[in-house]
């Protein structure tokens with residue numbers, strides 16, 4: 001039995017360990033993930049970032065996602081982070097928390113979910129994941145992150 005809930009103050013370390021433990025992110029990227037966590041936990045009423053965790057029956061945090069509406073658009077949301085705890089990958093948790101995000105975006109009036117990712121080989125898993133979960137590659141920006149490291153932009157229509 002799993003469930004998805006908004007993050008709580010006591011989740012900080014579990015989220016940091018989860019994101020870092022995927023091995024997919026550089027230390028400064030983990031720091032950026034934690035900045036969003038901090039904003040969500042400490043700025044009451046903020047509406048930019050919506051972080052959630054998927055927890056197992058005993059409360060163990062096993063997946064994390066953070067999304068928010070892009071304020072320059074009418075109804076487009078960005079998926080800022082999605083990660084599954086390394087030792088729980090391949091069990092459907094990523095798909096489950098992405099489905100939850102889609103439902104939340106729909107509930108909040110969203111029309112489109114945008115997911116940006118790197119073309120680097122270490123990110124190969126997530127590219128397969130996005131393709132398997134019905135996301136469409138909409139654009140590729142050459143050399144965006146670094147020489148030979150493109151930005152891939154996936155879209156998921158919500159309504």
Ligand SMILES: CC(C)(COP(=O)(O)OP(=O)(O)OC[C@H]1O[C@@H](n2cnc3c(N)ncnc32)[C@H](O)[C@@H]1OP(=O)(O)O)[C@@H](O)C(=O)NCCC(=O)NCCS
Pocket residue numbers: 022024080081082083084085088089090091092093094095096117123125126128129130132133
């Ligand atoms: C991408 C990620 C979130 C996927 O989470 P997950 O819990 O392992 O994914 P799921 O078990 O829900 O898999 C969903 C689908 O993707 C597929 N998939 C996931 N990882 C895969 C892999 N390495 N190779 C092939 N397919 C894969 C699964 O087979 C499944 O498809 P199916 O239902 O048709 O079998 C996880 O690998 C991760 O945290 N990666 C590191 C962090 C990251 O890169 N995040 C994205 C950048 S913000």
